[in-house]
Amino acid sequence: MPELRKDPIVGRWVIISTERGKRPSDFPMENRRRDIKLCPFCPSNESSTPPEIMAFRDDGSKPNSPGWSLRVIPNKFPALRIEGDLNREGMGIFDRMNGIGAHEVIIETPDHQKDMVDLDQRSMENVIWAFRERIVDLKRDPRFRHIIIFKNQGEAAGASLEHSHSQLIATPIVPIRIHNEMEGARKYFEYKERCIFCDMVRQEINDGSRVIYKNDEFVAFEPFASRFPFETWILPLKHGAAFENIKPDQVVNFAEILRDTLCRLSSALNNPAYNFVVHSSPVEIHPPYDYHWHVEIMPKLTKVAGFEWGTGFYINPTIPEDAAQYLREIKKA
């Protein structure tokens, strides 16, 4: 019998299609190409990108030259532009403003052969520190209301360059999905006087059936109402609304659980294409229990069709508890 499950945060129902139950081997494999020539993200090709915003470098190496272990650059084809005024205006029932924002690329490693899953603990910590540093810097710009960090890994997930990188987009509005999560968290707090994400973490850890891995500061689990097969969330155990307030020991633990999770997904699904997104609270000050930052990882294994597009109602052919068990028991690559 298929099952309907409701995400308690935004109220989104999903169909868990138990009878079409898909195992990891049922999904198509992602082919990795490794074409190193002409890669603008490789060392020595620094001049083919816009000048770097920041980098972690060997002592003595110069900006926009080799010698870096991580590099942040403006996106050459940005979705939003950094210069200008917002010019918010109405047009009858419609609202518009200029497309002002920041769109940056975090090149996670100089090594073209490595994916994020191949980064060592230290390199992953550096990626997280870079995320934090860029957010702290961009938060000072009063035009921005929200900053999102995300990654497209593999062609099926929308990556246009194969050299491993993440992206950051600062926007002058709060994206609707973040807004809806905050609304859900606020309503829950009004009713219960507790954070809904904290309650979810406690329930998942007590229940255990959807937990993949837990360390001192974080837990990785398959959400109860997963939209996609092997959708995985990572939440900090201690309440915190904003990612950029992460503490040094949390960085260590976050790097550890992110590496662990990506390794498990990579082993289970043979290097799948995936998206990950860091959901953090908007820039403005909100009551602290309106949000709890977290990461959502979505392997790209199924096609989204008209029903999902038209309704926001997803059909997931893999039972989250089965996916969790598989990922718990996996031998990591």
Add this chain to the structure above:
Amino acid sequence: MPELRKDPIVGRWVIISTERGKRPSDFPMENRRRDIKLCPFCPSNESSTPPEIMAFRDDGSKPNSPGWSLRVIPNKFPALRIEGDLNREGMGIFDRMNGIGAHEVIIETPDHQKDMVDLDQRSMENVIWAFRERIVDLKRDPRFRHIIIFKNQGEAAGASLEHSHSQLIATPIVPIRIHNEMEGARKYFEYKERCIFCDMVRQEINDGSRVIYKNDEFVAFEPFASRFPFETWILPLKHGAAFENIKPDQVVNFAEILRDTLCRLSSALNNPAYNFVVHSSPVEIHPPYDYHWHVEIMPKLTKVAGFEWGTGFYINPTIPEDAAQYLREIKKA
């Protein structure tokens, strides 16, 4: 300068990326395969589908045999099951129920070589009558809260069989996107005492820049805050919340404008893969201005990546006014 635009109904902002501006020829073409053997939707293969629920047939032809011009069958691999009780229950903060619902397939034509765009006026009217008849029938089942009609055309849009068909899913919950549209319409009505969709229709017709075509009962236009290139909506000019209350002269005009719109998209984009979805009010009685039924057509021309998945915030590389002009001026195939 890219532009940010807000959908007034659900409050979703989109980025109109004016500088990456894509014209129809910039999008990949969909390859049509035409493999007629073993098609379960072709005449004479009726026994390879579940028994038909209804059909439009030549006089004297028997159910589940050739002689039909349109056939409705249960989906052989349904996302939801028709038999059983809902058994709504809580599990801590989570809610679940059994996956009860109806999942039907409307085979629009016996001709394997025809897509929906190739249907003549009469056949298209019959498709619309079949949609209506199935909804009226399923509304009697008190377990169902909402019924959605949708179509996946082409592989990129999620179609698994090439023989032209639409689908219907009746669900025991109101899908989140419909719920959000109703919330938006309700808030607007509380403030203005007018239907937001009616206001949108009036503004679009007066403005004209996004209108593609209008007949006596309907208008087709590119929405102001289009999420996708060539996203097209069709709205009835007269207010109506529920699709199934469509009048006979509206059926004629709806068939005409749907054919016209699909022809224009097909000519402009070389038979693109697309999804269309009929958004109609839930089964329960609501105040009549909480909704206004409409059709959303989404050609599948771009890949959705991490940013969109993570935020619900879309980047559209085609300016809706340019798309509308293109579709207005097109010579239909």
